[in-house]
C-alpha cells in the first residue's frame with residue numbers, strides 16, 4: 001500500500017506535468033505556430049488550464065494534506081517542507097472560484113488586444129477602463145485570498161514569497177539614493193560607447209557563436225534547446241527546457257546577451273533537483289530569485305573583462321571582416337554601453353533599475369488610491385523626468401510601453417530589480433568563496449561558478465523564501481549596497 005505521502009507526491013506530479021504541457025503549447029505558440037492556428041491553440045490552452053486547475057484543487061489532495069499535517073511528527077525534514085509549501089499552493093488554488101479565474105482570463109485576453117491597439121495608436125484613454133478593471137480584479141483576488149487589507153502586498157508576495165511593499169520600499173529607497181548620483185555622473189561623462197559599430201553579421205554565424213557560449217556556460221543541450229522568437233524567453237521544467245533568442249544582423253550583442261540572460265534562467269531550471277520534480281523541492285523560489293540567476297550570468301559574468309578575454313578572439317574568428325576595424329576597447333565599451341532611454345527593455349543595467357523604481361512607485365499609488373487611473377500618464381511622465389531625465393513624447397513610449405499591466409501582472413516589476421540586487425550580492429559572495437574565479441572565466445571555464453550556484457541556490461528548490469535564501473547563501477540580509485558597488489566598480493573606470 002502506498003503511503004499518504006507517496007500519494008500526495010503522485011498528485012502533485014500529475015498537476016505539475018499538466019502544467020508542463022501547457023508550457024510546451026505556449027512555447028510552440030511563440031516559436032512554431034502557423035498564423036491561422038491561434039484559435040485552436042487558445043482552445044487547447046483553455047482545456048489544459050481547466051485540467052490543471054482540477055488537478056491542483058482536487059479534494060483528495062486536500063484530504064491527503066490534512067492527514068499528513070495531523071501526522072507531521074512522522075515526516076522527515078524534506079517531507080515537511082513539501083507538505084507546508086503544497087498546503088500554501090492548494091489553499092491559494094482552492095480559494096479562487098473557477099468563475100473568478102475564468103473572468104480574469106477573459107479580461108486579460110481582451111485587455112491584451114486593447115492594450116496592443118492603444119499602444120499602436122497612442123491612445124491611453126482606450127486602455128484606461130481595462131486597467132481599472134484589472135485593479136478591481138486584483139483587489140478582489142487579494143480579498144479572496146485573505147489579503148483584502150493589503151492587496152498590493154499580495155501582488156508582490158505572489159511573485160516573491162516573503163516580500164512586502166514596505167520591504168521593497170526600504171530597499172529601493174536606498175538603491176535610488178545611491179544610483180541617481182552615479183547615473184547623473186555617467187550621463188554627463190563625455191565618453192560614450194560608439195553607436196552603429198556593427199553591420200552585417202550573418203545570422204548563421206551568430207547562431208553558432210551563441211550556441212558555443214550557451215554550451216560553455218553549462219547549459220545541457222541533451223535536455224533543452226534554444227530557438228528563435230520575437231521576444232526571448234525560457235520555458236519548461238526538469239528534463240526539457242526551451243529557451244529562445246532573436247537575431248539582428250546589425251546588432252550581434254542583442255542575441256548574445258539575450259541568450260545568456262535566458263541561459264541563466266535555463267541553468268536554474270536544469271539545476272533544480274530532477275528527482276524532486278513536481279514537488280515544491282523541485283521548483284524555483286519565485287521571480288526575483290529566477291531573475292537573479294539570469295542577471296548574474298548576463299551582467300556580472302558576461303559583461304566582465306575575463307569573460308571577453310576568452311570570447312573576444314572567438315568572436316573575431318567568427319566575424320573577421322566585420323570586426324576588423326573595431327578596437328578591443330571599443331568593443332568592450334559597446335558591451336557596457338550606458339545611455340538613458342525611455343524604453344525599459346532597451347535600458348542598460350544601470351538605468352534599468354530606475355525604470356523599475358518608477359513602475360513600483362506608481363503601482364503602489366494605484367493600489368493605495370492616491371493615484372487615479374486617469375492621472376497615470378501625467379504621473380508617469382513627471383516621474384520619468386525626475387528619475388531618468390527624459391519625458392516621454394507620447395504614451396506609447398511612456399505608460400503604454402509594457403505588456404505587464406494588460407495581463408493584470410501587478411507586483412511583477414519589482415522582481416527584476418530584486419533580482420539585480422540579489423545577483424550582485426551573490427556575485428561578491430561567490431568571488432569571496434571561490435578564489436581565482438575570474439581566471440576560470442578567462443579560460444572559458446564556468447564550472448566552479450555553476451557548481452556553487454547549483455549547491456547553494458538551484459538544489460534548494462523552494463525550501464526558503466526569497467529573503468531567507470539570500471541570507472542563507474550570503475550570510476547577510478538582501479541589500480542594494482552590493483549592486484551599487486558592482487555598478488561603480490564596473491562603469492566608473494570605463495566612463496569617468
Ligand code: ZN
Pocket residue numbers: 261265291294
Ligand atoms: Zn529574465
